[in-house]
Amino acid sequence: MSAAPLLALEHVSKRFVRAPDLAGKIAKVLGADVRTEIVRAVDDVSLTVAKGEVVGLVGESGCGKSTLGRVVAHIHKPTEGRVLWRGRDTAGLSGAEARDAALKIQMIFQDPFASLNPRMKVAEIIGEAPYVHGLADRRGLDAYVADVMRRVGLDPSYRQRYPHQFSGGQRQRIGIARALAVQPEFVVCDEAVAALDVSIQAQVLNLFMELRRELDLTYLFISHDLGVVEHLSDRVVIMYLGRVVETAPTEALFAEPAHPYTRGLLSAVPRLTSRKTAFRSVEGEIPSPLNPPPGCHFHPRCPHAMERCRIEAPVLKEVAPGRTAACHLHD
Amino acid sequence: MSAETLRVEGLQTHFFTRAGVLKAVDGVSVAVGRGRVLGLVGESGSGKSVTGFSIMGLVDPPGRIVGGRILFQGRDIVGLPEGEMRRLRGSRIAMIFQDPMMTLNPVLRIDTQMIEAVRAHDDVSKAEARARSRDALGRVGIPSPDERLKAYPHQFSGGMRQRVAIAIALLHQPDLIIADEPTTALDVTIQGQILAEVQTLARETGTALVWITHDLAVVAGLADDIAVMYAGKVVEAGPVDRVLDRPIHPYTRGLIGSVPGRNRRGVPLAQIPGMTPSLLSLPPGCAFRGRCARADAACATMPELSPFGLDHLARCVHPHLEVMPG
Ligand SMILES: Nc1ncnc2c1ncn2[C@@H]1O[C@H](COP(=O)(O)OP(=O)(O)OP(=O)(O)O)[C@@H](O)[C@H]1O
Ligand SMILES: Nc1ncnc2c1ncn2[C@@H]1O[C@H](COP(=O)(O)OP(=O)(O)OP(=O)(O)O)[C@@H](O)[C@H]1O
Ligand code: SF4
Numbered sequence: 132m133s134a135a136p137l138l139a140l141e142h143v144s145k146r147f148v149r150a151p152d153l154a155g156k157i158a159k160v161l162g163a164d165v166r167t168e169i170v171r172a173v174d175d176v177s178l179t180v181a182k183g184e185v186v187g188l189v190g191e192s193g194c195g196k197s198t199l200g201r202v203v204a205h206i207h208k209p210t211e212g213r214v215l216w217r218g219r220d221t222a223g224l225s226g227a228e229a230r231d232a233a234l235k236i237q238m239i240f241q242d243p244f245a246s247l248n249p250r251m252k253v254a255e256i257i258g259e260a261p262y263v264h265g266l267a268d269r270r271g272l273d274a275y276v277a278d279v280m281r282r283v284g285l286d287p288s289y290r291q292r293y294p295h296q297f298s299g300g301q302r303q304r305i306g307i308a309r310a311l312a313v314q315p316e317f318v319v320c321d322e323a324v325a326a327l328d329v330s331i332q333a334q335v336l337n338l339f340m341e342l343r344r345e346l347d348l349t350y351l352f353i354s355h356d357l358g359v360v361e362h363l364s365d366r367v368v369i370m371y372l373g374r375v376v377e378t379a380p381t382e383a384l385f386a387e388p389a390h391p392y393t394r395g396l397l398s399a400v401p402r403l404t405s406r407k408t409a410f411r412s413v414e415g416e417i418p419s420p421l422n423p424p425p426g427c428h429f430h431p432r433c434p435h436a437m438e439r440c441r442i443e444a445p446v447l448k449e450v451a452p453g454r455t456a457a458c459h460l461h462d
Numbered sequence: 463m464s465a466e467t468l469r470v471e472g473l474q475t476h477f478f479t480r481a482g483v484l485k486a487v488d489g490v491s492v493a494v495g496r497g498r499v500l501g502l503v504g505e506s507g508s509g510k511s512v513t514g515f516s517i518m519g520l521v522d523p524p525g526r527i528v529g530g531r532i533l534f535q536g537r538d539i540v541g542l543p544e545g546e547m548r549r550l551r552g553s554r555i556a557m558i559f560q561d562p563m564m565t566l567n568p569v570l571r572i573d574t575q576m577i578e579a580v581r582a583h584d585d586v587s588k589a590e591a592r593a594r595s596r597d598a599l600g601r602v603g604i605p606s607p608d609e610r611l612k613a614y615p616h617q618f619s620g621g622m623r624q625r626v627a628i629a630i631a632l633l634h635q636p637d638l639i640i641a642d643e644p645t646t647a648l649d650v651t652i653q654g655q656i657l658a659e660v661q662t663l664a665r666e667t668g669t670a671l672v673w674i675t676h677d678l679a680v681v682a683g684l685a686d687d688i689a690v691m692y693a694g695k696v697v698e699a700g701p702v703d704r705v706l707d708r709p710i711h712p713y714t715r716g717l718i719g720s721v722p723g724r725n726r727r728g729v730p731l732a733q734i735p736g737m738t739p740s741l742l743s744l745p746p747g748c749a750f751r752g753r754c755a756r757a758d759a760a761c762a763t764m765p766e767l768s769p770f771g772l773d774h775l776a777r778c779v780h781p782h783l784e785v786m787p788g
């Protein structure tokens with residue numbers, strides 16, 4: 132193998148524990164069967180990302196994409212497994228190195244409403260980190276912030292305003308500007324363009340691609356918009372209920388999806404040319420991450436489910452060069 | 463009862479900020495009939511959400527409705543006393559907010575919130591309210607609704623929070639739903655589930671929908687009519703097929719041209735040149751002037767929204783009249 136990948140996840144799991152509340156605890160004392168609930172948000176995921184690569188991450192709402200993104204961005208510690216940055220376990224990095232890695236990996240958050248401090252002006256939100264980390268000095272800061280704002284299509288004359296004075300899409304661009312302002316090497320984009328109209332979306336996506344060419348920026352691109360993912364990504368990772376179910380180079384995936392969930396996804400994509408569509412409900416039962424079904428997590432919804440699928444979880448394995456899938460149909 | 467559920471006429475909602483008057487919505491007219499869907503699309507920051515808030519009577523200072531009428535089932539609801547407005551809200555008119563946390567209270571469990579929402583307008587027992595809540599969660603595709611009812615909002619993923627907010631909006635089978643980017647946080651299979659649910663509601667109970675979204679493909683499949691907004695005004699409106707296949711306004715053309723599916727993989731996406739003008743300092747005339755390839759001296763006076771064929775309106779002095787190349 133050549134040089135170590137920029138980022139590698141090795142058997143990463145992240146579980147959230149939900150302890151019973153007071154009423155639950157009392158009920159438990161009284162003998163009721165109250166259990167602590169555990170959500171396996173991310174369940175044994177391994178993944179590598181090479182420098183300069185764009186990896187699209189797609190999957191059902193609640194399947195653990197944001198959680199995985201947060202693990203990558205050092206916001207969550209994995210419950211199990213290792214996160215390697217330039218080949219080194221991030222858990223073992225010391226002070227300065229850990230700070231450096233944290234700065235080099237930035238996350239653009241899904242929720243522009245919750246992720247901006249409402250009491251800070253836009254200029255402070257964007258300018259704080261570059262100033263603290265010495266990317267701009269006091270005199271140059273104003274021009275630096277204005278330049279970043281212009282790059283994401285925000286009028287710099289807005290810089291003395293507070294987040295609540297902006298529309299949803301404008302707030303999202305503030306979040307994008309904040310992440311790009313510290314000159315990261317790796318950006319986790321969590322639904323970064325979902326709140327933008329398609330023309331501004333095009334502008335931001337073109338900016339992402341330009342930064343990639345100029346600075347060799349690497350992206351983990353989380354999105355529900357398969358059109359965007361197809362346009363942008365080199366490789367796509369599909370998750371379902373905490374697990375990776377398929378990975379493939381983008382063109383191959385869209386040409387011939389290997390996993391039944393991926394096939395379902397692609398067939399549900401609305402098209403500009405289909406009018407008066409009769410949208411379809413999900414067939415079968417939508418399983419819960421609190422209580423995932425045994426065997427293949429997708430079996431309650433899978434049109435090809437067999438007896439074996441209800442018992443044995445399929446492992447992710449190579450189904451063609453450069454492609455993996457977790458499905459018994461490929462045995 | 464009037465067949466028209468909502469008619470907005472010349473709505474103006476302005477924000478009186480320290481930096482000046484920001485005309486977020488400046489003369490918007492749209493209408494939607496019983497059981498029909500209006501797709502409201504347009505530039506980010508063009509006033510779509512503020513239009514929705516205005517209809518709901520939820521514009522806070524320094525914002526104020528300064529002009530126009532909002533007819534709900536024939537009755538002007540602008541300036542209705544707050545008590546009456548509250549009775550309409552949640553039962554007859556519901557809004558699904560772009561930010562689901564505007565519907566959800568972070569410190570209360572989902573069941574507390576949903577049961578309260580049911581009992582605010584319907585005199586039913588707690589048990590019945592709970593049953594209706596769990597049923598509503600099931601319909602929007604939340605698995606294990608019984609367990610999920612006991613959770614707090616932060617324990618949900620972004621998309622699940624949005625589905626809870628949608629479920630709350632559906633609780634009372636309202637006559638009008640204003641949905642602001644309701645499905646962008648959902649994967650396309652779950653989105654399909656929600657859209658199917660909403661279509662059933664429109665068909666069976668005659669609910670009228672204003673569907674605010676950036677996803678033109680969803681609008682294509684769901685809406686009967688489209689209104690396109692730019693800088694506080696409707697710049698084009700009409701039946702879906704007309705607006706998507708024969709867009710008249712240069713902004714609408716630019717918007718449709720930017721959809722990734724219409725662009726070749728890997729090459730830069732087509733984008734509209736220039737930047738959204740600041741609403742605080744709009745020059746006179748067409749607001750799209752600084753970015754439009756067709757602009758000339760004639761565009762320096764604001765064009766009227768004028769008809770181009772049946773029900774198809776646009777605000778432009780140099781309209782595109784040919785079919786948009788594919
Ligand atoms: N802080 C938390 N405490 C408890 N459970 C959590 C927490 N954060 C996430 N979860 C749970 O973990 C699972 C995965 O959530 P996550 O936000 O990663 O999903 P997602 O794939 O990003 O979904 P979406 O597409 O809706 O944003 C969900 O079941 C969610 O309820
Ligand atoms: N409370 C406020 N104070 C001042 N200006 C505001 C306020 N709320 C909204 N605005 C401004 O009003 C304009 C319209 O905002 P609105 O939220 O309606 O846009 P939108 O069309 O919904 O955009 P998006 O697609 O990005 O959500 C924006 O320019 C915004 O900056
Ligand atoms: S393993 Fe079985 S249930 Fe799972 S996706 Fe494959 S065929 Fe369907």
Ligand code: SF4
Pocket residue numbers: 711712713748749750751752754755756757758760761765777778779780781
């Ligand atoms: S009125 Fe003029 S500037 Fe405005 S969209 Fe039409 S041609 Fe362009």
Ligand SMILES: [Mg+2]
Pocket residue numbers: 196197198241321619620621
């Ligand atoms: Mg998420």
Ligand SMILES: [Mg+2]
Pocket residue numbers: 298299300510511512560642
């Ligand atoms: Mg909005």
